[in-house]
């Protein structure tokens with residue numbers, strides 16, 4: 004086989020894989036604009052006959068057929084919980100990552116390993132005691148309860164990423180700044196922070212995505228519209244007698260859009276963040 | 285007035301002591317160079333002066349004020365780092381003006397000071413570039429510019445030229461010297477390159493294993509090295525050292541070679557004392573190629589093992605009592621390996637050291 | 648005590664910086680785990696709060712160890728993880744190598760590759776539940792329209808088909824992590840060793856085997872470590888696709904824990920199981936983290 008032929012073949016196979024990656028998502032998006040009637044028709048209707056925004060209207064209670072599921076408040080809960088816990092996790096993680104990157108202290112590598120291991124606890128295993136403890140102290144079914152939990156599960160990874168990025172910033176920059184008249188605190192914000200910013204941003208994106216997409220814990224720690232998040236809300240649909248496929252698809256679109264936008268904004272840093280944190284000794 | 289005084293300075297990292305009680309007085313506007321082999325504690329000492337390392341013991345004073353517990357920003361010093369430590373996210377202008385901005389000076393004053401520094405260092409054309417867009421020499425200049433805008437009491441340099449290529453290093457060395465003449469300030473400069481030390485310093489401080497071994501002007505340490513370590517560390521090629529025993533006005537070496545006790549050491553050695561005889565290549569030359577007026581000389585016949593022509597002079601490699609020694613031939617001609625030459629040693633520039641301790645027998 | 652105080656004094660700054668992280672993890676992870684460790688020795692049931700003080704020693708653990716359902720879920724979980732992680736690694740490697748070769752449209756393909764990473768596992772589960780549905784699913788519709796199947800195929804009902812469908816969803820979701828990190832490794836790879844090997848007469852395969860692959864190993868282990876941190880996300884997928892059913896045929900360790908705790912309300916027993924799942928996760932992470940460290944040291948030779 005000639006080299007050009009081989010290249011073309013590889014291109015075709017890659018294209019096929021990309022299609023497999025995209026198709027399910029695209030199909031869900033397409034279904035979000037179709038009617039349930041058309042989705043359920045047998046034999047299958049392949050070319051959509053009439054595309055509609057009704058599913059979205061229903062979700063936000065704008066159309067004539069109102070859904071029983073308050074997606075609007077779920078969306079708001081998700082947003083408040085994810086943003087708050089991300090901000091907290093980034094601040095806490097940045098402080099920890101800086102300590103690991105810049106300071107020597109006995110027991111450092113052990114501490115780092117324990118921090119990482121705390122992240123491995125499966126959500127469902129953690130949800131059992133949290134469910135009970137949070138009920139006792141009244142944090143169950145509150146946004147605050149979920150925020151605290153999400154902050155904690157995001158901290159280890161944030162520490163890992165920011166540590167990698169702070170280690171990239173030469174130590175003598177901070178020293179130069181201190182000689183130039185900065186306090187250590189000023190030196191951090193004026194020199195080290197701006198230089199590690201892209202890494203910190205990527206840590207933030209990861210934290211946000213984790214919170215935004217989490218299900219195992221949220222499904223046990225939330226009950227009502229006060230605190231239920233979108234992923235938990237999605238399961239409301241299946242609890243009903245007949246599954247509203249089109250409605251679920253519309254909700255899926257709503258869940259994915261913020262994550263999609265965020266990821267594309269910083270995709271370059273995401274990869275740099277992961278590999279820097281991991282490979283460079 | 286900004287003299288720097290170090291009193292019994294000690295530094296330890298945990299149980300490991302790396303600087304063992306250093307005493308040093310640096311006068312106002314003096315250019316002092318700390319020199320020594322890698323790992324001898326030069327940077328640590330400098331960083332203690334800067335306040336970047338805590339002092340474990342002793343006292344540091346700048347301008348009469350004890351600064352042991354003051355943070356770097358309160359010491360009115362500036363420092364040029366080995367890797368420049370320029371702020372990569374700021375332009376040259378911002379880098380230069382950073383310290384003044386932190387100090388809250390008005391923009392007009394900052395502008396004036398940065399322009400002045402840029403003019404001194406020839407940076408005017410690069411003011412809006414970032415450090416990433418500069419060459420090594422330009423970065424070096426920005427680092428120095430950043431240090432001078434503030435008019436600090438003391439300049440600290442930590443091997444500022446070690447990342448430059450040989451040619452640029454020579455050039456920047458001259459610029460640093462000129463800079464010191466233009467902006468009169470106390471300078472403490474760290475290097476492990478003895479040529480830099482010799483050319484720049486008003487006074488050289490030679491360190492080894494966390495101790496100061498000798499302090500003096502470049503000529504002092506070159507001509508009257510306190511011990512064999514300084515003798516081999518300062519000057520290139522290193523001083524020839526041959527072990528021998530004093531026997532009636534002469535030092536006898538293994539085999540049957542011998543040389544007279546140098547005039548400065550007569551009466552300072554005893555019969556039978558074991559010594560190390562030291563002389564520099566510059567002072568050993570073939571008869572007939574010698575300069576006039578070199579004082580008392582001794583004759584040695586040498587078999588040349590190798591000749592290295594350098595142009596203006598030729599380094600001659602030979603052997604004395606089983607030790608490799610080097611001499612120099614001025615006004616050179618071609619020399620073949622194996623050729624026998626009768627040479628002269630200028631005794632006024634020869635030294636004797638104690639064979640055990642390596643200390644000079646001069647005092 | 649004095650040593651502790653001295654330690655705190657000597658390292659006050661890093662300790663202060665670390666304390667928020669330690670504190671929040673203590674509160675949200677360690678403390679609850681201690682509590683659940685205690686309950687795993689009690690007969691705690693959610694509906695009878697005083698049963699918390701009902702100490703039963705190792706009974707929960709013995710029950711769990713003697714429980715056939717537990718062991719089949721455990722075995723299925725290990726099988727699932729082994730199949731999924733290995734396939735993800737191999738597919739990710741293949742995909743990265745292909746994308747690396749491509750010049751035309753490479754950027755677009757790289758972007759598309761990141762696509763599944765942003766999907767919530769619950770969404771992935773839902774997406775494939777929809778696609779594999781036996782009456783309205785895209786796959787069945789397509790097979791029937793093309794005449795490849797006359798009857799709808801019960802993808803989510805049949806024991807092995809459901810296992811395969813869930814594994815497919817998992818692999819769809821996580822292959823991209825491998826592909827992206829390995830691709831980053833390929834981009835970072837120095838060209839000299841490859842050229843030197845070519846000059847030394849290595850075949851393409853030999854170059855890959857002896858130069859490229861060793862260089863990529865740390866990247867593969869990072870991906871493995873990151874992946875093993877959240878293998879338990881498979882719970883979300885299973886929960887939405889089959890709920891562990893029908894009749895426990897797709898039950899994984901995590902869904903079994905959830906059912907025991909919340910549907911059967913046997914907290915004590917569920918916590919005992921949870922400890923097995925925690926150990927499993929820690930084992931996977933620790934295993935790959937060690938490999939990552941070793942590979943990183945090895946890479947120093949490059």
Ligand SMILES: Nc1ncnc2c1ncn2[C@@H]1O[C@H](COP(=O)(O)OP(=O)(O)OP(=O)(O)O)[C@@H](O)[C@H]1O
Nearest residue numbers: 297300302320321322323324325326327328329476
């Ligand atoms: N943070 C530290 N912890 C322990 N030992 C250290 C630390 N920093 C430096 N040292 C040790 O202190 C000694 C002196 O180091 P220093 O950096 O002052 O050497 P130097 O003379 O500047 O050498 P170089 O010419 O290589 O820069 C070295 O032996 C070094 O290993």
Ligand SMILES: [Mg+2]
Nearest residue numbers: 326327328443
């Ligand atoms: Mg040094």
